Amino acid sequence: MKEMKIAKNELVSFLDSLISEYKVFAPVKRDGFVVFQEIYSGSEALLVYANSKKPPKEILFPQSEVLFTYRLGGEGLGIEEPTFKDKQMVIFGIRPCDAKSLVILDDIFNSQVYKDVYYIAKREKTLVIAIGCNRPSSTCFCTSLGGGPFSPDGSDLLLVDIDHEYVVQAVTEKGKQFLKKHSEFKKVEEHSLSLMRSVIETAGVLIKSKVETGEIKKKLDVMFDDPFWDWLHEKCLDCAVCTYLCPTCHCFDITDEALDQRGERVRIWDSCAFPMFTLEASGVNPRPTSKERTRQRIMHKFKYFVDNHDMAACVGCGRCIKECPVNLDIRTVLNSILNR
Numbered sequence: 001m002k003e004m005k006i007a008k009n010e011l012v013s014f015l016d017s018l019i020s021e022y023k024v025f026a027p028v029k030r031d032g033f034v035v036f037q038e039i040y041s042g043s044e045a046l047l048v049y050a051n052s053k054k055p056p057k058e059i060l061f062p063q064s065e066v067l068f069t070y071r072l073g074g075e076g077l078g079i080e081e082p083t084f085k086d087k088q089m090v091i092f093g094i095r096p097c098d099a100k101s102l103v104i105l106d107d108i109f110n111s112q113v114y115k116d117v118y119y120i121a122k123r124e125k126t127l128v129i130a131i132g133c134n135r136p137s138s139t140c141f142c143t144s145l146g147g148g149p150f151s152p153d154g155s156d157l158l159l160v161d162i163d164h165e166y167v168v169q170a171v172t173e174k175g176k177q178f179l180k181k182h183s184e185f186k187k188v189e190e191h192s193l194s195l196m197r198s199v200i201e202t203a204g205v206l207i208k209s210k211v212e213t214g215e216i217k218k219k220l221d222v223m224f225d226d227p228f229w230d231w232l233h234e235k236c237l238d239c240a241v242c243t244y245l246c247p248t249c250h251c252f253d254i255t256d257e258a259l260d261q262r263g264e265r266v267r268i269w270d271s272c273a274f275p276m277f278t279l280e281a282s283g284v285n286p287r288p289t290s291k292e293r294t295r296q297r298i299m300h301k302f303k304y305f306v307d308n309h310d311m312a313a314c315v316g317c318g319r320c321i322k323e324c325p326v327n328l329d330i331r332t333v334l335n336s337i338l339n340r
């Protein structure tokens with residue numbers, strides 16, 4: 001891995017220079033929450049924050065996305081598809097857990113069997129610049145999922161905050177080429193590298209939550225009919241906050257928004273927590289109560305996804321723990337499964 005450095009007081013002008021060439025997304029404060037949005041000035045980017053309320057997945061997989069528009073006229077049906085002519089994009093300031101979630105989303109939307117042109121068009125144009133977490137939150141458990149506060153997975157560049165400057169690690173070839181192109185990145189001295197190692201070590205120790213997730217699948221393999229699910233769901237409100245805010249959840253619905261002879265086919269986020277998600281046209285619902293839906297959420301992330309993709313669909317970001325209105329803590333759920 002090749003390292004360079006950038007001074008903190010050069011970061012705003014660096015982002016300003018990027019904005020002229022790329023569509024730049026960064027964490028910003030909006031209505032009291034940290035979210036990822038396109039920025040038009042480097043000074044808009046928030047550099048000190050724990051993590052965003054909403055995951056940055058919506059940059060590549062928007063909450064609502066027009067797939068195509070259509071019109072019925074005298075000459076029959078006309079369809080207008082997107083041209084994918086957007087500029088190259090940079091996601092700046094993403095946390096390592098969310099960068100790792102892009103590896104999971106890549107495996108879903110750009111797999112051997114399924115190619116999602118809408119996702120792929122954006123992903124191929126995107127450079128990912130992560131900033132590691134010097135002070136992880138009490139709800140973070142990324143190390144239990146093979147990640148860490150400075151894990152490079154899913155990033156092209158990883159920044160390590162060593163106070164007055166960032167040490168920049170080039171993770172991919174794309175990242176290396178980007179560093180070569182920008183003169184703001186300077187040669188790094190051994191003293192800065194030593195500070196970087198110490199920051200990384202300290203942050204790892206600060207992650208106190210641990211779950212032996214490697215053992216979970218074996219347990220879940222034989223738990224479909226376990227009475228555990230009878231009570232687990234009791235306090236769940238089916239609000240779907242845990243799935244909407246999860247960086248790896250990717251269920252969607254497709255609907256037509258039509259008026260007269262024109263319309264749009266729109267993809268919108270959906271959730272396995274909602275009863276309507278599996279309601280069939282016949283009126284039958286294979287997941288009629290919260291019990292089946294809660295089981296599905298856990299089974300999908302830690303059994304079915306592992307079966308199909310060889311990894312869990314969770315990066316330990318802790319959003320579902322922080323935001324669940326009834327404190328249904330996924331770490332407690334997983335530890336209860338391990339103890340059965």
Ligand code: SF4
Pocket residue numbers: 235236237238239240241242243273323324325326327328
């Ligand atoms: S956030 Fe909590 S209450 Fe809402 S659906 Fe998820 S587990 Fe249930």
Ligand code: SF4
Pocket residue numbers: 242245246247248249301313314315316317318319320321330
């Ligand atoms: S399940 Fe919870 S902790 Fe895991 S990635 Fe999703 S929101 Fe984060």
